[in-house]
Amino acid sequence: MGEYGEKRTEAISISWKPDRQSKIPLYSQIVSYFSEKISSGDWVSGQVLPSQRKLSELFEVNRSTIVEAMDELASLGMIESGFGGGTRIANDSWSLLMQDKAPDWQSYIKASGFRANVPTVQIINHLEFEEGITRMSTGELSPDLMQLDLTRKVLSSLSSRDLFMNYPDPLGMPGLRAALQAHLREIGIDAPLSCILIVSGALQALQLISMGIVQAKSTVYVESPSYLGSLNIFQSVGAKLQGVPLDASGILPWMIREPQSNGCHSLLYTIPTFQNPTGCVMPVSRRKEVLKYCKENHMPVIEDDVFRDLWLDEMPPPPIKALDQSGSVVYIGSLSKCFSPGLRLGWLVGPESVVQRLADVKMQMDYGVSVLTQQVVEELFRSGLYYTGVNTIRQQLRERRDLMMRLLEKYFGDLAEWNRPAGGFFIWVRLKNRVLSEQLFNRALKEGLLILPGSVYDMGYSSSLRLTYGYLSAEEMELGMRRLSEILRDMNRK
Amino acid sequence: MGEYGEKRTEAISISWKPDRQSKIPLYSQIVSYFSEKISSGDWVSGQVLPSQRKLSELFEVNRSTIVEAMDELASLGMIESGFGGGTRIANDSWSLLMQDKAPDWQSYIKASGFRANVPTVQIINHLEFEEGITRMSTGELSPDLMQLDLTRKVLSSLSSRDLFMNYPDPLGMPGLRAALQAHLREIGIDAPLSCILIVSGALQALQLISMGIVQAKSTVYVESPSYLGSLNIFQSVGAKLQGVPLDASGILPWMIREPQSNGCHSLLYTIPTFQNPTGCVMPVSRRKEVLKYCKENHMPVIEDDVFRDLWLDEMPPPPIKALDQSGSVVYIGSLSKCFSPGLRLGWLVGPESVVQRLADVKMQMDYGVSVLTQQVVEELFRSGLYYTGVNTIRQQLRERRDLMMRLLEKYFGDLAEWNRPAGGFFIWVRLKNRVLSEQLFNRALKEGLLILPGSVYDMGYSSSLRLTYGYLSAEEMELGMRRLSEILRDMNRK
Numbered sequence A, B: 001m002g003e004y005g006e007k008r009t010e011a012i013s014i015s016w017k018p019d020r021q022s023k024i025p026l027y028s029q030i031v032s033y034f035s036e037k038i039s040s041g042d043w044v045s046g047q048v049l050p051s052q053r054k055l056s057e058l059f060e061v062n063r064s065t066i067v068e069a070m071d072e073l074a075s076l077g078m079i080e081s082g083f084g085g086g087t088r089i090a091n092d093s094w095s096l097l098m099q100d101k102a103p104d105w106q107s108y109i110k111a112s113g114f115r116a117n118v119p120t121v122q123i124i125n126h127l128e129f130e131e132g133i134t135r136m137s138t139g140e141l142s143p144d145l146m147q148l149d150l151t152r153k154v155l156s157s158l159s160s161r162d163l164f165m166n167y168p169d170p171l172g173m174p175g176l177r178a179a180l181q182a183h184l185r186e187i188g189i190d191a192p193l194s195c196i197l198i199v200s201g202a203l204q205a206l207q208l209i210s211m212g213i214v215q216a217k218s219t220v221y222v223e224s225p226s227y228l229g230s231l232n233i234f235q236s237v238g239a240k241l242q243g244v245p246l247d248a249s250g251i252l253p254w255m256i257r258e259p260q261s262n263g264c265h266s267l268l269y270t271i272p273t274f275q276n277p278t279g280c281v282m283p284v285s286r287r288k289e290v291l292k293y294c295k296e297n298h299m300p301v302i303e304d305d306v307f308r309d310l311w312l313d314e315m316p317p318p319p320i321k322a323l324d325q326s327g328s329v330v331y332i333g334s335l336s337k338c339f340s341p342g343l344r345l346g347w348l349v350g351p352e353s354v355v356q357r358l359a360d361v362k363m364q365m366d367y368g369v370s371v372l373t374q375q376v377v378e379e380l381f382r383s384g385l386y387y388t389g390v391n392t393i394r395q396q397l398r399e400r401r402d403l404m405m406r407l408l409e410k411y412f413g414d415l416a417e418w419n420r421p422a423g424g425f426f427i428w429v430r431l432k433n434r435v436l437s438e439q440l441f442n443r444a445l446k447e448g449l450l451i452l453p454g455s456v457y458d459m460g461y462s463s464s465l466r467l468t469y470g471y472l473s474a475e476e477m478e479l480g481m482r483r484l485s486e487i488l489r490d491m492n493r494k
């Protein structure tokens, strides 16, 4: 990843422009901007400035304004000519500015305990918003698939109603929790209102769990590969992830060699339904076995069920939570995958003491979920529009999956192996010839194709990648898959 | 606080009811409910059950159903008759159930590093949602003051427009950031879009700062008393708060005895405008002095400016951030106090490297703020409706403040001292005769009056309390203030 991760220290990138409305002269705005970048540590000594012509384009000002600003910066000792031509940030520019003293932010950032995101994930987080990028693996549905009309309908009905706009109840708005209670009952989960917590998406549920019930040195057992493998959440509180093998029916917990004893507070995290990234569905029998194993080991189960409503062939078995009388399972749902990730709305169901604890943690983090979003989602469920929406999405996803299957046959028949997903929108592709998907990632990115290498999920999966059929149009899918196969063939040749 | 804090271990409280639609017999639903409560550790050995009559009322079932359920529970060994009559959770009920083994959740909760909220704050968080409670100190405006019509107007205009419903950009939606950029320019802050981060309220901004740029053993200097004193955020990452004295012009940073040296990464947190709880406004001269002091000590300033738009007499001086050319200040704003806390929308402005870091932390916590809320708030600013709204709120708050001043004169003239706030909605009342506000809190709560004792903000302020004129109606304010003064007089007599 060095190619991307270290970019910042080599060339200066500028997205700022001077403000033409302002009364401050343009050249002096530019001087201030440079000073701030240097004093804040964003730009460091030795970094090369873009050429004057480039700067005048970037800032949309005359060349003469740039010359004026550069003269001033040079006379302040902040920039200097480089040896091989070009202009650089001067050697002692920072200490010069430090006479107008700023904190050393970089050292604040480095000293804090929280881990930066996995570098590949950070890059992807940013690239997904850039133009000219073809998102072949993204974790969200295409805007075309999202039922915007339904959301508009809900907004319009809310616009003529009583609204609640105060701080929400620590557990979330009672009306929304009641609507979700009914929704959960449909899939076999019978939960009192006091055991349902509204959260800002499934990711926040995991974050609350890591802060509220996990201790440093705990082990979190996860499917190998698993979505959790792409996140730092549990590692940030000092816990460690341990991969557990999967077969076609899902995780095999009895393969855990020596489960940590009770005192160490281990957890099992599973995505039993349309697993991310493998697409695997756990049958009822395995669900029972997993629950039994965890109960015998006094080990909580975190069940992440965000894909459930995107079944394509037949309804999946009930959640593990529905089989659990003992209070061993904490269940997580979300609207992100099946309706809209932008709503940032999810729910967590667990024993009352756990829910209370996590609600307290949440109150300390952000005082709860936007009540506007909560009221929209309540209406979405009450009106039944949610079900109308997922129904439509499912139909379209079925066609998309079938297209993807044809494209894989056509372009990857001899290059890779894959499964036929029964739900969700991911395909897990295992490359033959031991091609490293990180290398494929870099090569593909040069042509604007963004894929997710399997190593992000688990270091053991360096020859796999995740693809989606939920995002691109049919033409883009065909184009992307063809191009990707060509790149792969080219790599195989070398 | 013992009275409230320990309630849970004494009597069992039940809000659950059996489901009459379900095919499972009522008595057996009750047995399952009891088993779950016991196995999850919510109910512990020795706790007394409500009487059978009470239970039949609570569950809305016949007495005979209760008898059937109790018989079953007794024969399972889970309940037993108490010595002084009544029925209790049996001594070894938990271990009996543990043959159907659940995790020991309480020990998971205890082992995790995250601190529970300050007990008084936890109690208040819950009581604020209970009926029959008069909220005399609450941190939000009355629903009457919130400009619901304006929000409805925005919803209606969004309902016929293009909506964005995908995952948001890590910094927040560009359109909203541009709208806020214009808003910030009005108060003297000139920030590029890449230095503005959208957050779920000011509290989350503080949370991100504590996780992203604070290290264990850092010192966070705060006004004494300060809003931050009522939160655990910084302590939860191992930093410590240190109070710094205030005078009428705000914090006196040079009273910090030995500022931590650079290596230890200390911070200064200040609320210069309508400080919570004192209402203090820092004049420009002090703002400059504070900034100068912090720059000289290479110490970042966290400026919390959530009350700014609620000025009642005259516009407050520009933010410290507007005076800062060096990149020393991280600025925080929010809609919670001036428009609606339920929206959970705030913003943070700082040097690009800090904003990038905090955006990365936020991506790991919840993937960003609800895009629905972001689009509503963008429209609120673009249409100017936000300014219409705060204008109306200000007018009404002025009348409310003046009423509060009259009530204080009338009922508390000889009991306390206070200031006349120039903005916001809090009054800081210092009790004479060394009455402890914690005691007043307990006495008042017995009569349904909920106040915030000063000790929550800082242990040194045990004879102060915060009151609000932003929540109750005129009648409720008069009634509450009279009753509170009577209680206080009564306590003074004893």
Ligand SMILES: Cc1ncc(COP(=O)(O)O)c(C=O)c1O
Pocket: A139, A200, A201, A202, A203, A204, A227, A271, A276, A304, A306, A334, A335, A336, A337, A341, A345, A346, B366, B367
């Ligand atoms: C298995 C799984 N859980 C949780 C999430 C996060 O969902 P949310 O957007 O609700 O936070 C994702 C999204 O990628 C996921 O794939």
Ligand SMILES: Cc1ncc(COP(=O)(O)O)c(C=O)c1O
Pocket: A366, A367, B139, B200, B201, B202, B203, B204, B227, B271, B276, B304, B306, B334, B335, B336, B337, B341, B345, B346
């Ligand atoms: C000074 C101050 N900062 C921040 C907050 C939290 O605001 P928000 O609701 O935006 O998280 C409050 C609310 O009580 C406050 O008084």
